[in-house]
Amino acid sequence: MCGIVGWVNFEQDLSNHTENIKKMTATLIHRGPDAGEVHCTEHALLGHRRLSIIDLGGGGQPMTKQGFTIVYNGELYNTATVRDLLIQKGHQFSTTSDTEVILTAFIQWRELCVNYFNGIFAFGIWDDEKQSLFLGRDHLGIKPLFYKQLPDGIIFSSEIKAILSHPSVKAQIDYRGLAALLSLGPSRTPGDGIFKDIVELKPGHAMNVTKSVSKSWRYWDVQSKAHSHSLPDTIEQVRCLVTDAIERQLVSDVPLCTMLSGGLDSSIITAIAAKKYALSNQTLSTFSVNYEGNDQHFKGNAFQVSQDGYWIEKMQQAFQTKHQEIVFTQNQLVQSLKDVLYMKDMPSMADIDGSLYLFCKEIGRDFTVALSGECADEVFGGYPWFHQQEEQQHFPWLRSTKERQQLLTPLWQDRLKLAEYMQNSYEQSVKEMPHFVGNAIEVKRQRLFYLNNVYFMQTLIERSDRMSMGASIEVRVPFADYTVMEYVWNIPWEMKTAGGMEKGILRRAFEDILPKDVIYRKKNPYPKTYHPAYTTGVQQELRTILSQKKSVLHELFDQEKLQQLLESGGKSFTVPWFGQLMAGPQLIAYLIQLHHWFDHYQIEILPS
Numbered sequence: 025m026c027g028i029v030g031w032v033n034f035e036q037d038l039s040n041h042t043e044n045i046k047k048m049t050a051t052l053i054h055r056g057p058d059a060g061e062v063h064c065t066e067h068a069l070l071g072h073r074r075l076s077i078i079d080l081g082g083g084g085q086p087m088t089k090q091g092f093t094i095v096y097n098g099e100l101y102n103t104a105t106v107r108d109l110l111i112q113k114g115h116q117f118s119t120t121s122d123t124e125v126i127l128t129a130f131i132q133w134r135e136l137c138v139n140y141f142n143g144i145f146a147f148g149i150w151d152d153e154k155q156s157l158f159l160g161r162d163h164l165g166i167k168p169l170f171y172k173q174l175p176d177g178i179i180f181s182s183e184i185k186a187i188l189s190h191p192s193v194k195a196q197i198d199y200r201g202l203a204a205l206l207s208l209g210p211s212r213t214p215g216d217g218i219f220k221d222i223v224e225l226k227p228g229h230a231m232n233v234t235k236s237v238s239k240s241w242r243y244w245d246v247q248s249k250a251h252s253h254s255l256p257d258t259i260e261q262v263r264c265l266v267t268d269a270i271e272r273q274l275v276s277d278v279p280l281c282t283m284l285s286g287g288l289d290s291s292i293i294t295a296i297a298a299k300k301y302a303l304s305n306q307t308l309s310t311f312s313v314n315y316e317g318n319d320q321h322f323k324g325n326a327f328q329v330s331q332d333g334y335w336i337e338k339m340q341q342a343f344q345t346k347h348q349e350i351v352f353t354q355n356q357l358v359q360s361l362k363d364v365l366y367m368k369d370m371p372s373m374a375d376i377d378g379s380l381y382l383f384c385k386e387i388g389r390d391f392t393v394a395l396s397g398e399c400a401d402e403v404f405g406g407y408p409w410f411h412q413q414e415e416q417q418h419f420p421w422l423r424s425t426k427e428r429q430q431l432l433t434p435l436w437q438d439r440l441k442l443a444e445y446m447q448n449s450y451e452q453s454v455k456e457m458p459h460f461v462g463n464a465i466e467v468k469r470q471r472l473f474y475l476n477n478v479y480f481m482q483t484l485i486e487r488s489d490r491m492s493m494g495a496s497i498e499v500r501v502p503f504a505d506y507t508v509m510e511y512v513w514n515i516p517w518e519m520k521t522a523g524g525m526e527k528g529i530l531r532r533a534f535e536d537i538l539p540k541d542v543i544y545r546k547k548n549p550y551p552k553t554y555h556p557a558y559t560t561g562v563q564q565e566l567r568t569i570l571s572q573k574k575s576v577l578h579e580l581f582d583q584e585k586l587q588q589l590l591e592s593g594g595k596s597f598t599v600p601w602f603g604q605l606m607a608g609p610q611l612i613a614y615l616i617q618l619h620h621w622f623d624h625y626q627i628e629i630l631p632s
Contacts (some may be wrong), residue, residue: 026072026085030071031048031069031178033177038068041069042062053492061084062086070150075493085123089127089131092130096145098122098146099273115132136156139244146169153236159225159230160224164505164509165226167423171227173479177233185218189221195218195627197218198452200632207422208422208445208449210371210372211482212603214451218370225240227482228245229241246458247510262508265532265533270292270297272295274300276392276393278392279391280394281310281387281394283310285332285397285551286332286545290396292538294308294343296537310339311386312349315353316555318555330548360381361562363494365624371621374482385495388497398503400530402473403509405517408604419475422501450475453474454471457471473513480603503530515529549605561591563593594608
């Protein structure tokens with residue numbers, strides 16, 4: 025994977041600003057430690073940091089061909105197919121890289137090129153003759169792309185930090201952005217960069233920028249239509265699509281492994297990968313995460329029923345993988361909070377993100393690519409809220425709006441109006457949904473799937489990208505394949521829950537290759553720590569922060585409620601801050617990150 029950055033100014037000569045683009049590019053060195061280059065023209069500066077995975081000797085960027093220059097982050101999984109099409113059109117290639125395939129596809133098809141790609145990508149292409157910029161992002165937004173419009177041009181980058189390092193950009197947030205952060209965080213409204221005037225190019229979108237106009241458009245979305253396949257045919261098609269997505273993502277010129285929790289999703293990926301490796305007498309390496317003292321302190325609940333060890337061992341024995349469990353201390357988790365804040369450029373899922381970042385760092389000692397089971401729950405309906413009967417007119421992973429509002433001072437309650445902002449975001453998202461086919465119950469459930477795809481799944485995708493790239497490895501998510509999404513979207517709920525279980529259709533599709541215990545294991549989320557030492561650690565950190573009178577926490581939050589939160593270890597906040605796991609000490613950790621975010625980026629609050 026890589027990091028990309030670009031600065032276009034249609035009026036000013038940028039030839040003397042090479043050092044600026046180098047500085048911006050250097051902020052992304054974690055995304056590409058292997059190489060870094062810039063490309064300079066009169067009106068466009070492009071920068072690239074490379075993590076070499078395919079065509080290790082070639083594929084250097086920025087890459088120029090026939091007057092077009094590309095910076096690209098991602099992996100094209102149908103490179104050979106697209107290259108063959110282009111060769112038939114008369115094009116020639118000097119490398120085997122997917123970078124040249126994407127660039128040549130743009131030369132041939134211009135903005136329609138994105139319709140030919142299957143992969144994860146974010147790229148910018150500068151047309152030096154027409155003085156125009158084209159930006160494209162993959163169907164489901166696996167790779168990030170942010171931009172900021174300038175009076176005479178545009179800046180774009182894989183991460184916000186590179187944009188903030190531009191000499192004309194200030195780290196500012198207005199009341200609207202602060203309301204978004206505190207009502208929806210750690211999720212974001214699609215397209216919202218939180219910082220003032222910083223925008224995200226949405227998944228499945230492309231953009232043209234010229235001197236006279238900037239235009240973005242959606243080139244892909246799910247389409248609702250009647251499902252015509254029988255249950256046996258649907259099971260077979262799910263198996264084929266998922267298997268194909270996994271096998272395509274096993275292509276790599278560097279060492280590859282899988283993340284294995286013993287849950288259904290990671291086990292399917294591990295099983296297919298192990299079988300593929302066995303064909304060439306190779307042993308697949310697998311990794312799992314755990315926490316010091318969790319055997320003693322783990323407390324099962326409705327969401328996290330059990331620990332993973334038993335099921336991981338079942339998988340390791342069944343497929344003879346070379347498995348390694350990575351165990352983290354509570355102090356490591358506390359210390360990681362600042363690191364992951366910088367990787368995401370805003371408060372995150374706290375230690376849940378921190379452990380993934382540390383996990384990726386350990387994996388990165390020996391591997392550059394890892395496959396993860398992330399996103400299967402969004403695509404196949406694995407979360408509890410898909411199975412609840414009550415009518416919901418809000419985001420089901422955000423049940424804390426009233427409590428969030430009450431945590432603020434009266435002044436900031438009035439300024440931000442969190443409940444109003446959250447409800448407006450929900451209603452606007454509902455308006456943007458595609459047309460659904462079915463009765464009222466089916467439409468309600470499809471609404472949940474849509475909201476999961478554009479909000480909750482994006483939060484997890486962003487987490488996966490930033491934490492892995494922060495550790496300079498690539499994590500691939502085969503279940504977030506748009507061909508899988510397109511098909512599963514229209515499978516009736518009765519088929520999705522075949523056998524009366526969540527993700528029943530996925531279980532049926534792979535029941536003959538996985539151990540029975542694993543196939544019927546109840547969904548378990550990403551593991552978190554239950555050790556009281558972690559709670560003590562974040563309490564101490566927050567107590568130190570609150571002793572600093574200039575902390576933004578004093579300005580925004582009711583001090584009595586903050587003290588109650590601190591002394592109770594987060595228990596005074598009676599519902600999860602976000603999702604199922606961000607409760608108690610995780611909320612304290614989120615507030616710690618909020619303080620450091622304002623402090624590190626020197627953020628200025630502006631009225632809307």
